[in-house]
Amino acid sequence: MTNKTKKPRPCLVYANQNGEIYDYPALEMAGRRGFDFERIDPQDLIPLPEGSELFVLPDTIPVAWDPGQKDFVHFDPDPYQTDGPAYAVAAFMAPAYTQCLLAAFEKRDTSSPPLPLFAYTAVGWWKDRFWVAGFRSDLDRRQDLRGFNPEKVKRNTLKTLKAHRKNRLIQHLGKCSLTYGCPAAKNLFLGRFEAPLPSSPSCNARCLGCLSLQEKGGPPATQDRIDFVPSAGEISEVALMHLARAPKGVVSFGQGCEGEPLMNPGLLAESIHKTRNTCKTGTINLNTNASRPKGLSQVIDAGLDSIRISINSVRKEYYQPYYRPKGYVYEDVLRSWQLAKEAGLHVSLNLFVTPGLTDSKKEVERLAELIGRFGLDLIQLRNHNIDPDWYLRRIGFKDEASCLGIKGMIGYLKDRFPALNFGYFNPPVKG
């Protein structure tokens, strides 16, 4: 067999009206970048990672590449069930994997409600397995499915809950671990890697893709937002428990189950003081929308080690309609970025990856300009958990002809900034 024939060329997968998934060998799997369909570059394919899930997308029509017609075709109806509809199938990849292309589909009705808040990556079938258009973007195994022993997680969580009955934050995180299966909460109870410190029920943004709070007519929120403000004592108790036992441990303010932690900078600062009075090791990190530079200064002065700024686009025209800020502007985010770098913190961007927008030439050039101006240590490549049609239309995205591809974007930025790292998780920056 030559090298050429070894390259994967998966076929279309689709679902019938009963939700059963089939492959269709006569058509090639396709992908989507923005609103445009694309054939898949075999270099962008990997076997579906363990811990990923497949979703059937209701009210959609799959799109595939027809090698005979040399064109993209809508696959409908289901040829195996006369007159039955065919639906698109997408992969929601496990943590630490980043998508190169979205699943190829079109909505049957553009006014149908948005899909739930997950990422929808292109998936196909070749040689008895599913393949996805993505790559492993972080070798860290902290959230790999096989690293979690369910019995051990349950045992450790229950033991800790019993020992800290009065700490409301620990009780809250116990529920996250046992009921919602949150990997960060599970790692807290396993005493390793990065642990969550949620603290804020409120926020000053109204992100279209907010996981913890949605308006009527939006997609359903996937996480319950914390409904109380823990005290600095409760927060530092969690931080100390984790940093004392986790090798190169990280504790992070700013989680999917809360609002914006910088809404209460005094609380964060006090929690850091209390923690650092006892423990000098480990990393204290802040995941944030970076909307409040003044509050951030206060937290930095208290001893913050690293910051991760979440952003969907570095262009204001796409940032504003996504974040819908209340009482701050895009420029405040840039001020926070600059401030954190000037203060010597490790600074990451939590870049919500949407092929077509994230890797468009204009977007990457703007990103490079900002990195050149402020400096940056790491880009965390997180797939954007959102219905791509709904998202791109709501922010008024115009398809941009010139795209580098997600891997091309990494290559471009690496060439310009050799010290810049790419990954998926918050790294330890202190021993």
Ligand code: SF4
């Ligand atoms: S900044 Fe975070 S918490 Fe606030 S609306 Fe956006 S996603 Fe939700």
